[in-house]
Amino acid sequence: xxxxxxxxxVLGWLxxxxxxxxxxxxxxxxxxxxxxxxxxxxxxxxxxxxxxMVQVATGALLxxxxxxxxxxxxxxxxxxxxxxxxxxxVRSVHCWSAHLMIVSLIVHMFSVLLLKxxxxxxxxxxxxxxxxxVIALCFxxxxxxxxxxxLAYFATSVxxxxxKSVPVVGQWLLEVLRGGPDVTINTxxxxxxxxxxxxxxxxxGLISLHLLxxxxxxxxxxxxxxxxxxxxxxxxxxxxxxxxxxLACLLILLVLAVFLPYGPGVPGMEWQLGLKADPLAPAYxxxxxxxxxxxxxxxxxxxPPHILGLEGPQLCLLIVSVLGLLWGLIPWLDRxxxxxxxxxxxxxxxxxxxxxxxxxxxKAWDIGATKGxxxxxxxxxxxxxxxxxxxxxxxAINVVRATVYRHRWFLLSGTEVLHVVLHGFAGVPYLVAAxxxxxxxxxxxxxxxxxxxxxxxxxxxx
Amino acid sequence: MxxxxxxxxxxxxxxxxxxxxxxxxxxxxxxxxLTPLPAPVHSGPERLTRGDLNKLDEKSFAIxxxxxxxxxxxxxxKQQLHAFSxxxxxxxxTVQFVPAQSVVxxxxxNGHFDxxxxxISGPPPRPLPAYVVTKDKDGNIFxxxxxx
Numbered sequence: 001x002x003x004x005x006x007x008x009x010v011l012g013w014l015x016x017x018x019x020x021x022x023x024x025x026x027x028x029x030x031x032x033x034x035x036x037x038x039x040x041x042x043x044x045x046x047x048x049x050x051x052x053m054v055q056v057a058t059g060a061l062l063x064x065x066x067x068x069x070x071x072x073x074x075x076x077x078x079x080x081x082x083x084x085x086x087x088x089x090v091r092s093v094h095c096w097s098a099h100l101m102i103v104s105l106i107v108h109m110f111s112v113l114l115l116k117x118x119x120x121x122x123x124x125x126x127x128x129x130x131x132x133x134v135i136a137l138c139f140x141x142x143x144x145x146x147x148x149x150x151l152a153y154f155a156t157s158v159x160x161x162x163x164k165s166v167p168v169v170g171q172w173l174l175e176v177l178r179g180g181p182d183v184t185i186n187t188x189x190x191x192x193x194x195x196x197x198x199x200x201x202x203x204x205g206l207i208s209l210h211l212l213x214x215x216x217x218x219x220x221x222x223x224x225x226x227x228x229x230x231x232x233x234x235x236x237x238x239x240x241x242x243x244x245x246x247l248a249c250l251l252i253l254l255v256l257a258v259f260l261p262y263g264p265g266v267p268g269m270e271w272q273l274g275l276k277a278d279p280l281a282p283a284y285x286x287x288x289x290x291x292x293x294x295x296x297x298x299x300x301x302x303x304p305p306h307i308l309g310l311e312g313p314q315l316c317l318l319i320v321s322v323l324g325l326l327w328g329l330i331p332w333l334d335r336x337x338x339x340x341x342x343x344x345x346x347x348x349x350x351x352x353x354x355x356x357x358x359x360x361x362x363k364a365w366d367i368g369a370t371k372g373x374x375x376x377x378x379x380x381x382x383x384x385x386x387x388x389x390x391x392x393x394x395x396a397i398n399v400v401r402a403t404v405y406r407h408r409w410f411l412l413s414g415t416e417v418l419h420v421v422l423h424g425f426a427g428v429p430y431l432v433a434a435x436x437x438x439x440x441x442x443x444x445x446x447x448x449x450x451x452x453x454x455x456x457x458x459x460x461x462x
Numbered sequence: 463m464x465x466x467x468x469x470x471x472x473x474x475x476x477x478x479x480x481x482x483x484x485x486x487x488x489x490x491x492x493x494x495x496l497t498p499l500p501a502p503v504h505s506g507p508e509r510l511t512r513g514d515l516n517k518l519d520e521k522s523f524a525i526x527x528x529x530x531x532x533x534x535x536x537x538x539x540k541q542q543l544h545a546f547s548x549x550x551x552x553x554x555x556t557v558q559f560v561p562a563q564s565v566v567x568x569x570x571x572n573g574h575f576d577x578x579x580x581x582i583s584g585p586p587p588r589p590l591p592a593y594v595v596t597k598d599k600d601g602n603i604f605x606x607x608x609x610x
Contacts, residue, residue: 154555158570161554172497180498182530182549280525280532282548282558283569300553301571303585311587313552 031231032238033221039232041115042219043245044108045129049207050246051101054253055139058094059196066146068192070185073148074276081273092257095271098140099263100253102292105133113330113350116337117220123331125213128206130328135203140290142195145188153277155289156191157183158297165314184279224340267365268294288364295360296320302430344409351401352412355394359420362386380427387424391417415441504529507596507606515603523559526605532556533593533605538577539564545593545605546579552586566590 007015014020032042065084067076080087109129112118118126145156160177164170179186232238263270268291275281289297299320303312310318326333336343368385369378394417401407415437422433508528510518514535517524523536525548532548536559546566550557555570565582566575573584580589594606 154570158553158555175498176496178498180501180530182532182554186498279556280527281556282525283555285569287555287569297571301585305581305585305587312585313587 027235028233030215030218030234032219032234034230034232037115037222041111042238043242044104044111045214046242047245047249048101048104048108050249051097051104051253052203052207054093054097054250055101056200058090058097061090062094063196068146068188070148073146073188074273077147077149078273088261089257091271092261093253095263096257096260097253098143099269099291100249100256102136102140105136106292109133110350110354114347115220116223116334116343116346118331119220119223119334119337119340120331122213122217122220125210125217126331127328128210128213132203132206132210135199135206137292139195139199139203140292142191142199144290145183145191146195147271147273148185148188148277149273150275150277150281150284151287153183153279154283154287156187159289159293160187162313162317165311165317182279223337223342266291268292291361294364295357298360298364301364304431307431344407345412347407348409348412351394351397352416355390355413355416355420358393359386359390359416359424362389383424383427385424387420390420390424394420411441411445415444501530504531505607507594507604510535510603510605518603521559522561525556525558528593528605528607531607534559534566534590535595535603535605536561536566536577543595543597543603544577544579545595546575546590547593549590550586551581551588551590552584557590 006012006021011020032039062080065076065080065087067073077091081091082088084090112126112129141156141159145152160174160183163177164174166173175181177187177190178184179190262272267286267288288294300313300316303316305312307315330346331338334343334346337346363382363386366378366382367389368382370381394413398407398410398413401410418440419433419437422428422436423430426433428436508526510524510526514524514526518535518537523534526533526535533545534548534557535543535545537543539561546557548556550568550570550573552568552571552573555568557566557568557573557575559565560567564577566577566579567573568584568586571585573586574582575586575590576582578589579592581587592608594608596604596606598604
């Protein structure tokens with residue numbers, strides 16, 4: 001039992017009963033590694049956690065008024081936003097923090113990728129983090145249907161329809177997910193259960209596991225720095241900085257929620273209630289899913305009806321699933337990082353992924369389209385405009401990588417830029433352009449023309 | 463080397479199968495509980511309501527329920543009636559008839575079908591399933607599933 005005189009007041013009372021000494025000793029010894037890279041990257045997980053906590057708090061408040069049902073879902077959301085004092089603000093904060101949580105999660109994931117923080121022995125931290133990302137997307141998807149408006153109805157119709165591509169059990173899974181063959185109010189009941197019970201339980205369990213891994217193993221030091229390194233004391237030095245960041249996040253969140261209560265008005269980032277869902281109304285022009293699903297939405301458009309003996313959507317979703325699986329297996333695929341060596345290929349993979357996703361997102365937004373123009377001409381204009389944006393951005397980013405961070409490996413990002421160039425400027429169909437760019441990239445990889453052995457490309461430095 | 467069967471290996475096997483049976487006794491009811499009950503098959507013709515007929519006059523198309531299915535009924539330039547599943551064969555969005563272009567269009571991924579339900583352009587992999595549409599002498603319009 002601890003010494004009573006060690007602490008005074010409530011702390012002393014608690015310490016007398018629960019022996020807090022091991023906890024304080026643990027906090028006193030816990031350190032965050034300081035290396036060549038910015039300490040900023042270590043705060044992103046905490047920011048994500050903060051937005052999640054805001055989600056829980058505002059979600060609990062929304063539940064006080066929300067009533068799931070064909071005659072009540074839409075009406076209760078309208079009641080919350082128009083009649084309940086500050087109801088609009090609670091909903092706005094809930095929606096904004098959902099988007100900001102996904103943003104900070106994505107940035108967190110890419111920072112972990114660039115710092116190679118997933119390398120041995122932290123493989124399961126990456127996997128649990130990736131699972132958390134997938135659950136966060138499921139949260140967004142299930143929450144989308146709850147207002148039971150037109151946008152929610154069609155987004156859910158398209159999103160859930162993809163499930164039928166799963167071999168053998170696809171149709172059964174689709175019906176289990178929807179509560180029937182089509183999206184009906186039964187689907188909303190199931191999604192409500194997912195959104196407020198099943199997913200929260202799953203995410204709390206996974207967050208606990210993720211944090212446990214981090215506590216047991218500590219934060220990953222920069223790659224190659226295996227010896228004793230400098231560190232910042234977690235408590236109070238890092239924790240106080242974390243709190244300061246949370247305060248900044250709260251301020252940003254509130255400013256956005258107050259001044260843009262229904263989102264920035266960009267398709268995929270707006271939550272105007274609109275019209276109530278009507279299963280007998282056709283999908284309206286310009287309908288778009290949430291911004292983080294836009295790339296899949298656009299990719300589905302790029303696939304022809306039939307390809308390689310499969311239906312286009314089936315092959316598309318198969319490829320997306322394989323890519324998703326490979327992303328989860330990165331800690332095992334990156335063998336150089338496992339051996340504490342630089343792995344510039346995987347840093348470049350991260351940038352290639354960004355260019356790939358960005359191009360599809362921009363294209364889904366029809367950037368560069370002019371109203372009333374011929375459809376085929378518009379498609380070409382949109383592809384060209386989006387290609388320009390991605391190429392300019394890619395060149396700028398890769399110049400910074402080469403000059404500031406001394407990266408020397410650009411094969412994958414270069415291949416993706418070539419893909420975009422072939423499609424956007426030369427008018428080659430998206431998939432054909434992918435095959436050509438992929439073949440050329442593969443050839444270049446084989447002959448090793450672009451590769452400088454031992455180049456340092458994998459570390460984010462200050 | 464020949465494998466010997468001991469009392470311990472038998473008990474291990476028994477314990478393993480018991481655990482599996484125990485898991486199955488939990489999973490099976492849950493799976494059955496989650497699987498929606500099959501809806502009754504709607505085989506008879508459905509008459510379009512006055513509201514549907516008004517929509518047909520105003521927009522040249524109406525989407526009508528037929529059991530759990532949704533059917534797109536539209537009138538082409540020759541005033542001929544057509545009926546197809548309103549569910550796009552690509553990702554299941556609800557399609558509509560565009561009278562100016564005489565095409566069935568899905569706004570979600572820009573799929574186009576002709577008035578016979580065949581894919582003209584876009585990603586839909588299959589034609590729209592057809593329904594039988596009839597009009598009686600009193601002007602009532604009926605929709606029914608196509609006989610196999």
